[in-house]
Amino acid sequence: MLRVGSVCEAGKSRLNKTGDWRTLRPQVTDKCNGCGICELFCPDSCIVLENKKAVIDYDYCKGCGICANECPKQAIEMEEERN
Amino acid sequence: MSVSVMEGSMAVAEAIKVCRPKVISAFPISPQTHIVEELSKMVADGQLDAKYIRVDSEFSAASAVYGSSATGVRSYTASSSQGLLLMIEVLYAMAGTRLPVVLTGVNRTVSAPITIQPDHQDTMALRDTGVIQLHVENSQEAYATHIQAFKLAEDHDILLPVMVCMDGWILTHSYEPIKLEDQKLVDSFLPNFVPKYRLDPKNPLTYGAYADEQVQEFRLMQHFAMERAKSKIEVIANDYQKIFDQYYGGLIDEYKCDDAEVVLVAMGSVIGTFKDAVDTLRTEGVKVGIVKVRSYRPFPGEKIAQAVKNARVVAVMDKSMSVGQGGPLATDVKSAFANKEAPPVLSCIAGMGGRDVTIETVRKMVTKAQLALKTGKIPDIEYTDFRPEYLED
Numbered sequence A: 001m002l003r004v005g006s007v008c009e010a011g012k013s014r015l016n017k018t019g020d021w022r023t024l025r026p027q028v029t030d031k032c033n034g035c036g037i038c039e040l041f042c043p044d045s046c047i048v049l050e051n052k053k054a055v056i057d058y059d060y061c062k063g064c065g066i067c068a069n070e071c072p073k074q075a076i077e078m079e080e081e082r083n
Numbered sequence B: 001m002s003v004s005v006m007e008g009s010m011a012v013a014e015a016i017k018v019c020r021p022k023v024i025s026a027f028p029i030s031p032q033t034h035i036v037e038e039l040s041k042m043v044a045d046g047q048l049d050a051k052y053i054r055v056d057s058e059f060s061a062a063s064a065v066y067g068s069s070a071t072g073v074r075s076y077t078a079s080s081s082q083g084l085l086l087m088i089e090v091l092y093a094m095a096g097t098r099l100p101v102v103l104t105g106v107n108r109t110v111s112a113p114i115t116i117q118p119d120h121q122d123t124m125a126l127r128d129t130g131v132i133q134l135h136v137e138n139s140q141e142a143y144a145t146h147i148q149a150f151k152l153a154e155d156h157d158i159l160l161p162v163m164v165c166m167d168g169w170i171l172t173h174s175y176e177p178i179k180l181e182d183q184k185l186v187d188s189f190l191p192n193f194v195p196k197y198r199l200d201p202k203n204p205l206t207y208g209a210y211a212d213e214q215v216q217e218f219r220l221m222q223h224f225a226m227e228r229a230k231s232k233i234e235v236i237a238n239d240y241q242k243i244f245d246q247y248y249g250g251l252i253d254e255y256k257c258d259d260a261e262v263v264l265v266a267m268g269s270v271i272g273t274f275k276d277a278v279d280t281l282r283t284e285g286v287k288v289g290i291v292k293v294r295s296y297r298p299f300p301g302e303k304i305a306q307a308v309k310n311a312r313v314v315a316v317m318d319k320s321m322s323v324g325q326g327g328p329l330a331t332d333v334k335s336a337f338a339n340k341e342a343p344p345v346l347s348c349i350a351g352m353g354g355r356d357v358t359i360e361t362v363r364k365m366v367t368k369a370q371l372a373l374k375t376g377k378i379p380d381i382e383y384t385d386f387r388p389e390y391l392e393d
């Protein structure tokens, strides 16, 4: 049964792995000090901090580069996606 | 209850105030400006406990109330002309997501050529968005209809945005005595908004989900809600009458139709002029009546057919044009009459770009309708008050 307004349970956006249309790939380098700013800015919520370092979930990262732009340490480099 | 003389825009602002919206977002554009200016003042003065979100465009205004309505609070916006056009993308999404936002569509011509004068071209462009459209005849009806609009939109059988359409300047900027209702009575008519779903971080939901396979069914669900709105609009108008002792029609309103040979069909502020014209024509022995179309979407085809069943000819006045087809209201009336026993329909275009519709204009329409009856020839479109001298050779 379809719900009014196509409202449905949370988590449905995980079904589409939106990472596959990425043309640029953010790479976290050693300069990362784990401040967490990129985690807050990522519009796809695909950055988490693990052991004080930003870790990107490439299944959903669309390669917008906002994280690289916002990182105060310039610790994220955008590279051409080769995969 | 109190009566004060005020501008039509103020009457709308007063109506919105007693509906207690929690979020208002708008971008000013003539002739909608006074409504939202007054509302922002009410919020700033602490007379209205709402969040007023200032935005950079009508697209943002519609988006802001889309979001606030999704969180489950009563939300309002208003616009005109190009501003309404800029909202269209969001309005489709709003209707598709079934968010019961109420907006005022202050009717104004669309560019080009640019003008700020009123006609119905702007809200006609929103015809297929899934937004309910109610047209009003005067400022008191605008007051009543905004209060009714929230009740209609928020009904769980409906859950669609509702736009109250009112002619810019003619209504928004003219002064009339307005009956303002007591807050308590309005509260009893319009209880708090209870959302069916709402955005809540503790209980997350997906809004704006992707679908291919089910699009047709989602669109149909909107259509069925529109169909249900037909009876709901009438019930709400009757309930309003019971509490506030005022009635402006449900889906339509009829004026002297019973014995009328010629029935005029129109929407909005021209109805006042039409009534005067009909009164005059009747003293001259011409049997004329009026069907005022109050609800344009959902379109009350059956009701109109019923109201004109004794008429010999119907003249529909449009204040806008679907270029390449003709008057949208006339087209809808014709489609409602197709395959039924119904009188012939004369489509009249008048009043575009704010050109005055006078008693003389109405007289011309009636004469043309009578002529069509006599000759048995109905022109495709009758351009009333058309000025051929303006045309390029």
Ligand code: SF4
Pocket (backbone or CB within 6 Å): A028, A031, A032, A033, A034, A035, A036, A037, A038, A039, A053, A054, A070, A071, A072, A073, A074, A075, A076
């Ligand atoms: S903003 Fe830069 S330094 Fe901070 S966590 Fe992200 S990558 Fe690391």
Ligand code: SF4
Pocket (backbone or CB within 6 Å): A026, A041, A042, A043, A044, A045, A046, A047, A056, A060, A061, A062, A063, A064, A065, A066, A067, A068
């Ligand atoms: S590139 Fe964009 S989507 Fe990918 S991690 Fe950075 S901010 Fe997120």
